[in-house]
Amino acid sequence: MRRNTATLSILAAWLLAAVLFGLASAQTATIISPQEPRTLLPHFDLLTLTHEAEHLIYDCLVTIGPDGNYQPQLASEVPTTENGGISQDATVYTFKLRDDVSWHDGEPLTSSDVAFTWQVITDPDLPVPSRTVWDQVERVETPDETTVSFHFPQTNVSFLAATATDSCYILPEHLLAGEDIVNSPLNRQPVGTGPFLAAEWSSGSFLRLERNPEYWQAGQPALDEIIIRFIPGSEGQRAALQRGEADLLLHMTSADLRFVSGLDDYQVVTGPTHAWWMFWVNNSDPMLSDVRVRQALAHGLDKALVTETVMGDIVEPLDAVLPPSHWAHNSEVTRYPFDQEQAAELLDQAGWTLGSDGMRSKDGQALELEILNIAGQAERRQVVQIVQDLWKQLGIDVSIKEIDGPSFPPTMIEGGFQIAYGWFGERQEPVFNLWLGTNWQRYGNEEALELLRQVPTVVEREDRAELVRRFQAAAADDVAIIPLAPRPILNAVNKGLGGYDPSLAGSLWNAGEWTGR
Amino acid sequence: MAGIFPRLLFISILLFLLIHLPAGGPADIYAADPSASAESIERIRELWGLDRPLPVQYGQWLTNVARGNWGNSYAERRPVTAIVAERFVNTLWLTAATVVLALVLAVALGVAGAVSDSRFVKSLIEGFAVLGISIPTFWSGTLVILVFAVYLDLIPSGGMATIGRPFSLTDRLWHLLAPAAVLGTLYIAQWSRYLQAGLSEVLREDYIRTAKAKGLSRVTFTLRHGLPNVAIPFITVVGLEAPRLLSGAMVTEVVFSWPGMGRLLTSALLSRDYPVVMGTLMLFVLIVVVANLLTDLAYGLADPRVRYQ
Numbered sequence: 001m002r003r004n005t006a007t008l009s010i011l012a013a014w015l016l017a018a019v020l021f022g023l024a025s026a027q028t029a030t031i032i033s034p035q036e037p038r039t040l041l042p043h044f045d046l047l048t049l050t051h052e053a054e055h056l057i058y059d060c061l062v063t064i065g066p067d068g069n070y071q072p073q074l075a076s077e078v079p080t081t082e083n084g085g086i087s088q089d090a091t092v093y094t095f096k097l098r099d100d101v102s103w104h105d106g107e108p109l110t111s112s113d114v115a116f117t118w119q120v121i122t123d124p125d126l127p128v129p130s131r132t133v134w135d136q137v138e139r140v141e142t143p144d145e146t147t148v149s150f151h152f153p154q155t156n157v158s159f160l161a162a163t164a165t166d167s168c169y170i171l172p173e174h175l176l177a178g179e180d181i182v183n184s185p186l187n188r189q190p191v192g193t194g195p196f197l198a199a200e201w202s203s204g205s206f207l208r209l210e211r212n213p214e215y216w217q218a219g220q221p222a223l224d225e226i227i228i229r230f231i232p233g234s235e236g237q238r239a240a241l242q243r244g245e246a247d248l249l250l251h252m253t254s255a256d257l258r259f260v261s262g263l264d265d266y267q268v269v270t271g272p273t274h275a276w277w278m279f280w281v282n283n284s285d286p287m288l289s290d291v292r293v294r295q296a297l298a299h300g301l302d303k304a305l306v307t308e309t310v311m312g313d314i315v316e317p318l319d320a321v322l323p324p325s326h327w328a329h330n331s332e333v334t335r336y337p338f339d340q341e342q343a344a345e346l347l348d349q350a351g352w353t354l355g356s357d358g359m360r361s362k363d364g365q366a367l368e369l370e371i372l373n374i375a376g377q378a379e380r381r382q383v384v385q386i387v388q389d390l391w392k393q394l395g396i397d398v399s400i401k402e403i404d405g406p407s408f409p410p411t412m413i414e415g416g417f418q419i420a421y422g423w424f425g426e427r428q429e430p431v432f433n434l435w436l437g438t439n440w441q442r443y444g445n446e447e448a449l450e451l452l453r454q455v456p457t458v459v460e461r462e463d464r465a466e467l468v469r470r471f472q473a474a475a476a477d478d479v480a481i482i483p484l485a486p487r488p489i490l491n492a493v494n495k496g497l498g499g500y501d502p503s504l505a506g507s508l509w510n511a512g513e514w515t516g517r
Numbered sequence: 518m519a520g521i522f523p524r525l526l527f528i529s530i531l532l533f534l535l536i537h538l539p540a541g542g543p544a545d546i547y548a549a550d551p552s553a554s555a556e557s558i559e560r561i562r563e564l565w566g567l568d569r570p571l572p573v574q575y576g577q578w579l580t581n582v583a584r585g586n587w588g589n590s591y592a593e594r595r596p597v598t599a600i601v602a603e604r605f606v607n608t609l610w611l612t613a614a615t616v617v618l619a620l621v622l623a624v625a626l627g628v629a630g631a632v633s634d635s636r637f638v639k640s641l642i643e644g645f646a647v648l649g650i651s652i653p654t655f656w657s658g659t660l661v662i663l664v665f666a667v668y669l670d671l672i673p674s675g676g677m678a679t680i681g682r683p684f685s686l687t688d689r690l691w692h693l694l695a696p697a698a699v700l701g702t703l704y705i706a707q708w709s710r711y712l713q714a715g716l717s718e719v720l721r722e723d724y725i726r727t728a729k730a731k732g733l734s735r736v737t738f739t740l741r742h743g744l745p746n747v748a749i750p751f752i753t754v755v756g757l758e759a760p761r762l763l764s765g766a767m768v769t770e771v772v773f774s775w776p777g778m779g780r781l782l783t784s785a786l787l788s789r790d791y792p793v794v795m796g797t798l799m800l801f802v803l804i805v806v807v808a809n810l811l812t813d814l815a816y817g818l819a820d821p822r823v824r825y826q
Contacts, residue, residue, distance in 0.1 A: 038592040038788070045592070046550040127561040129547035132554065166552065187594040203593075203603055204776025206680050227680055232780065233771045235659040239674035242667045406541030406789045409548030425551050433551045 027516030028225040029247040029497060031508075032240050036230040037207070040190040040198060042169035043121050044182075046129050048489075049250065051166050052506040056209055056226060057104075058192035060168035061095050061114070062160065064428060066272070066503040068327070070164060074101060074109065074193065076146075079160065081459075086160070090459050093159050094149040101216045103172050104191045111142040116173035118150070126181060132431055133162035155457045157464065161429035165505050195221040195512035204230060220512035222499075241266060241492060247517065248500070249492040250507055253379055257312035260492045270314065271489035271502035275425035276323045277383070279371075279482040284442040285418050287367065292350040294479035297419075298336035299343035300394045301387060307485045310382045315485045320472045321434075322426060323486040327461070328468035333476035343394050352395075360395040368397040372411065372420035375402035383484075384421050412440040423487045428504055430455070430468065434481075441481050448474035521806055525799070532798050533575045536791060542567050543591040543789045565591065578795065588792035592785075597796040600781065605800065607677060608777035610689065611769070612762045614697040619704035620755070626705065627712025631720060632739055642709065649706025654765065658699045658772035665695060675774035696773040700765055704758060711754055715747035722746075748819040756812025760805040 037050040042058055061075045070078040075095040079085020085094050101109040120126060121134045136156055141149045150159060162168065172191050176184060190198050195217070196209035207228040211221050229246075231237050234256065240246045241263060252260065252268075260266050281288055281297070288294055303317030318324075320333045344354075352360040352367045360367040369391065373384045381402075388398045403411060411417060424434050432452045435443060443449070451471045458464045475481070491507055493500050496517030503509055544561040547553045562568050566577065581588060587597040630642040666674040672695045673679070679688050719725065720743055728738040767779030778797055785793035 036784075039594050041594070044594070046547050046553060124560060125564070127544075127564045129544075129557055129561060130550060130552040130554075131557050132552040183589060183594050202776070203600065204607070204780055205676055205678075205774070208680065229676070229680070229774070230776075231675060231774045233675075233774065235662050235772050236675040236774045239662045239666050243670070243674055245674065404539065404541075405549075405787060406543075406545045407539050408541070409545045410540040413548075422549070427551060431552065433554070437554055438548075 026224040027222065028227060029223050029511075029514060029516055030240075030245060031226065031228045032231050032237055032246045032249045033228050034230075034232055034237065034251060036204065039187040040201075041181075041184060041187045042171065043117075043128050043130075043167055044126075044187075046166075048506075052250070052508045053207065053228060054169055054190075054192075055194065055506050055509050056196040056511050057190050057194045057198055058169035059101075059194050060165075060170065060505075061097075061163040063168075063509060064164050064504045066501050068272075068428075068504065070160065074098060074114075074170060088459075090155045090157055091152045092149055093152075093163075094147065095163075097146040097148065098216060099146050101193050102214055103174075103193055104197050104212060105172075105175070106214075107172070107174050109170070109193055110145045111148040112145075113170055113173045114148045115140045115142050116177060117169075117171045120171055120176070120181065121167060130167050132167070132433075133158045134167065155459060157456055157459060157461075158427075158429040158431060161427055165428060196226055206230065215512065217512055222513065222515045223511070224516075226511060244494075246492075247494045247497040248507075252490045252492050253377070254310065254312040254314070254490065255379055256492070257314065257490070263492075265495055266492045267495060268314075269491050269493045269500060269502060271491060271507045272325050272504055273425055273487060273489055274323060274326045274427065274430075274504070275423050275487040276318055277421075277423045277484040277487050278321075279387075279484065280412065280417070280420040280422065280441045281479065281481055282415060282418050282420075282440075282442060283444060283478075283480065284415065287369070288418060290350050291478060292346045293352070294482075295336060296343040296346035296350070296394065297391065298479050298482050299339045299346065300391050301336075301482060301484075302338040302390055303484055304338070305390075306383055306386055310379055310386065311485060314490075315488065318483040318485050319476060321475045321481060321483055322430075322468065322472055325486065326426060326430070328430065328465040330469035330472040333473050335476075336479070340393060347394060354395050358395055359397055366397055367395065368399070370399050370401050370418050372408075372417040373400060373402050374405050374408050374422065376404065380421060387421075409438075412438070415440075415442065425487075435471075435475075443475070443478070443480040445474060445478055445480070448478070524806070525802060528802050529579070529795070529799060530575065532795065532802075533578065534571070536786070536789075536794050536798075537571055541789060543791060546788050578792075587796045590785075590790050590793045592788050592790045592793075597792045600793060601778070601796045601800060604776060604778045604781045604797075607775065608763065608766060608770075608779070610677070610693060611696055611700065611766055611775055611777055612759075614690075614693045615701045615704070615762060615766075616755075616759060618697050619701040619708060622701070622705045623708035623712060626709035627716060628739060628744070630709065630713035631716035631743075632735060642713070646706040646710045649702040650710075652702070654699050654703070654768050655772055657702060658696075658769060661695050661699055662772070675772075677775060696769050696775055699772070700762070700769045703765065704762070707758070708751070708755060712747060712751055715750060716743055719743050719746045745819070749816055752812060752815045752819055756808055756815065760801075760808045763801060763804065 033049055035047065035049045037053045038045045038047060040054060040057060042054050059074045061073060062070050062078050063073045065071050072078050074097055076098050077083060077096065079093055079095060081088060097111055103109060118134055118137060118140050121128055121131055136152055137150045138153045139151050175186060175191055188201055195212050195215045197212050199210045200208040209226045211224045215221060231240060237249055238259060241249060244265060257268060260268055281294055283289060307313065307315050307317055319335045320330050322329050347360055351362045354360055371384050371388060373380055384400050388400055391398045412420060435449060435452055448471050451467045455464050455467050489507060494517065498515035499510065499513040501510055543565065544558050544567060548558050566574060589596055590600055593600060626642050630639055633639060662674060665672045673692055677692050678684065682688060725738055725742060728742050766777055767783065769775065770777045770779040782797045785797065
C-alpha cells in the first residue's frame with residue numbers, strides 16, 4: 001500500500017513536471033493591436049484588423065504571397081487560363097478544392113461550403129458591406145465535392161483577386177445554413193479551417209488562439225498559441241515593446257517610427273498595400289473647377305517636406321493616382337514639382353491676383369479654401385497644418401475643418417467640401433471605386449473615365465495596364481486629385497519572431513509559418 | 518423615487534437626438550472602403566431601419582427597452598445588455614478600488630493636515646493637493662507606466678489580468694494598483710483638501726475646546742467629535758463626485774488598457790453603434806440618479822437629525 005502511494009506520487013510528480021515543462025516550452029506569439037475586431041464572422045466588417053485576424057482562423061481559395069503572385073490555399077492549384085481553371089473568355093472560374101481540409105469541429109470542407117459563402121455574400125437580406133465582384137457571379141456549380149465553378153454573364157478579370165484577399169474567407173455551411181447568421185454565435189466563437197482556433201475572446205482585452213492540430217498544411221502551425229492584446233493607448237503599446245512582451249505591434253503610426261528604431265529587439269516591417277494618402281479636390285467647386293487653380297495647388301505642395309518630416313522618410317512622394325506597388329502604376333505622368341513661382345503664375349493667369357494684404361482675390365471675392373480632415377490622429381493633423389501653411393504662402397486663405405470618421409463619407413457624398421485629406425486603397429485587381437463608384441472629387445472627364453470602364457472586360461493583363469496607365473496620365477493632367485505618398489502598413493516586429501513576411505493578403509496571412517522566440 | 522422615470526424618459530429623448538445630430542450613421546463607417554458600393558451601404562441602412570424617421574426609430578427603441586430588450590450591437594452582433602454588463606463589471610472594479618483608495622488616503626491626509634501643527638506637513642499635504650488637482654491623468658498615467666512598468670518593472674504595463682492564468686484576487690489588485698492610484702489622485706487631492714478645511718473650522722468650535730479641557734487626547738476629540746461634524750458636507754461632495762469618476766475613468770482606461778465602459782462608449786460613438794451608445798449612456802444616467810439617492814440616504818446615517826418619512 002505504502003509502495004503504491006510512493007509510486008503514485010512519483011508518477012504524479014512526473015506528470016506535473018511534464019505539464020510544467022510543456023507549458024514552459026509552449027511557443028506563444030503576442031500581437032499588440034490598437035484596434036479590436038468587431039466580429040470574427042467574415043464578410044460583415046471591413047476593418048483592416050478584422051480581415052487580418054480572420055486570416056488566422058479562416059482560409060481563402062487562393063492567397064497572395066509577398067512577391068505579389070497568387071498561391072493556392074483551399075484550392076489545390078491557382079486557376080489560370082493555361083490549366084483550364086479560367087475559361088479563355090474569363091467567364092468561368094473553376095476551383096479544384098483540396099480533399100484533406102476539415103473545419104475546426106471536424107466536418108470536412110466541401111464545394112458546397114464555397115457555394116454557400118457566395119450565397120451569404122450576395123444575400124440581399126444580410127448586412128454585407130462589400131459584395132464587390134461576388135455579386136457579378138451569375139451562378140455557381142458544384143459538380144462534385146471538390147469542384148466549384150463560378151459563371152459570369154460576361155468577361156470578368158477581377159474574380160481571382162476577390163477570392164484571395166479581404167472578402168475571400170470560406171464559411172461553414174453546416175453551422176450557418178438556415179440559422180440567424182447576423183446574430184450567430186460564430187460572431188464570437190468562429191469556426192474556420194485556418195491554422196488557429198479561437199480559444200478565448202475577452203472583450204476589450206485580448207483574443208487568444210490555439211494551434212489547430214488538424215491543420216491541412218503539413219507541419220503548420222509552428223506556434224502553439226497566438227495572443228492578440230488590444231492596447232488602444234500608445235503609452236501601453238510602447239511599454240509592451242520596451243518590456244519585450246510583444247512579438248508584433250500592428251498598424252503603428254509613423255510617430256512611433258523613431259521610438260521603435262531605438263529599440264534593439266525590434267525592427268519595422270512595412271506591409272505592402274495599394275493605398276495612398278491624397279487630397280480630394282472638389283472638381284465642381286466654383287474656385288477649384290479651374291484646372292489652373294488645381295495645378296497651382298499641386299505646385300504649391302512640397303510633398304517631400306511632408307514625407308520626410310511627418311511620415312518618417314520611409315515613403316517617396318507620389319505623382320500618379322495609383323501607387324508604385326501596383327502593377328498598373330504609371331511612373332511617367334505629369335509631375336507638379338514644388339515651385340511657388342509657377343504656382344503664383346498659374347493663380348495670376350486664373351485671375352486670382354495678389355492684393356496689398358498679400359492675399360489673393362478675384363472680382364472682390366477672396367480666395368478661400370477649407371481643408372476637411374478626420375479628427376483624432378496627430379499625424380493627419382500635422383500633414384494638414386503643413387499644407388495649410390504652404391498654401392497660405394501662395395496668398396490663399398486656408399482653413400482646416402475637422403470632423404469624426406463616420407461623418408466623413410456623408411459630407412463627401414453631399415459635396416460639402418473643397419479639399420479633403422485622407423487615403424484610399426485600391427485592390428490587386430482594381431475596381432476603381434474612387435472614380436467609378438464614390439467619385440467624391442466629382443471628376444468629370446468622361447473620356448478618361450471610359451478607359452476605366454473598359455478595364456474589367458479586357459482579358460490580357462498588359463492590355464488592362466495600358467488602359468489604366470492612360471487614365472493615370474489624364475487624371476494627372478487634370479489634377480483630378482492631388483496624390484501625396486503611398487501608405488504602407490507599418491508593423492514593429494520582434495527580431496526573435498521567425499518567418500514574419502506580410503503580403504497584400506495582410507499582416508498575419510502566413511502566421512502558420514511563424515516560429516517563436 | 519417616482520420622479521425617476523419621467524426624468525429618465527426625458528434624458529433618453531435628449532440623448533437619442535444628440536447622438537443622431539452629427540452626420541454619418543452606423544452604415545457610413547463602411548462607406549470609405551474601396552470595395553463597398555453605395556448600394557450595399559444603402560441596403561444596410563434599410564435592413565437596420567436607419568432610413569426611417571427619427572421619432573419612429575426612437576419609438577421602436579423605447580418600445581423594445583420597455584420590454585427589456587436593449588437591442589443588439591451593430592458592430593458586435595450580440596445583445597447590448599451582455600456587452601454593457603461585461604464592461605460595467607470591469608469599470609466597477611476600477612472605480613470601486615479608486616473610491617476606496619481615495620477615501621482612505623483623503624481622510625488620512627485631511628485629518629493629518631488639520632491636526633498637525635507642523636508647517637512642513639501642512640505645506641506638503643497642500644502641495645500634493647495642488648499637484649493632484651492640476652496634473653491630468655493621461656500625463657500622470659504615462660509617467661507611472663514609464664517609471665513603474667518599464668524602468669522598475671513593478672507593475673504590469675496594462676490590462677486587467679495576466680493572460681492565460683485563472684482569476685485571482687491578488688493578480689487583479691496588482692493590475693488595479695496603478696490605474697486606481699492615477700485615477701484616484703485627483704479625488705485624494707480634492708477630498709483631502711475639503712476635509713482639512715472643514716475639520717480645521719470644526720476644531721475651533723467651543724465644544725472641541727470643552728473636549729480639550731476635559732483632557733481628551735487630540736486624536737480622540739478629532740475622530741470622535743471633529744470628524745462626525747464634517748461628515749455630512751463631505752458625503753455630499755463624495756456622492757456628487759463619484760459618478761464623475763466614470764468620465765475620468767475613460768482616459769485612464771485607454772492609458773492602462775482597462776476594458777471598461779469608457780472605452781466601450783468611445784468606440785461605440787466612433788462607429789455610431791447607437792444601441793450600445795444608448796445602453797451605456799442610460800446606465801451612466803441611472804448611476805448618477807442612484808448615487809444622488811444614496812447620498813441622501815447616507816445623510817440619515819451620518820446625522821441622526823436627518824430622517825426621511
